Amino acid sequence: MKASPEIAKIELKEEFRVCPKCGYELGFHSSFLMDGEGYRIILICPECGARYDVEWKM
Ligand SMILES: [Zn+2]
Numbered sequence: 001m002k003a004s005p006e007i008a009k010i011e012l013k014e015e016f017r018v019c020p021k022c023g024y025e026l027g028f029h030s031s032f033l034m035d036g037e038g039y040r041i042i043l044i045c046p047e048c049g050a051r052y053d054v055e056w057k058m
Helices: none
Strands: 008-011 027-033 038-046 051-057
Touching: none
Parallel strands: 008 051
Antiparallel strands: 027 038, 038 051
């Protein structure tokens, strides 16, 4: 199992579609990370694998 890249915090503006790390423009995959009672929604760049926390919880 390869180590997960660090999760960067992102402050959402009008749209978050372009990966700040590699410039990939077609949006993100999502994953759900257990955090206490709920889950954090983590966005993952399909191109470079960078992970972003947009502070959404479920
Ligand atoms: Zn990327």
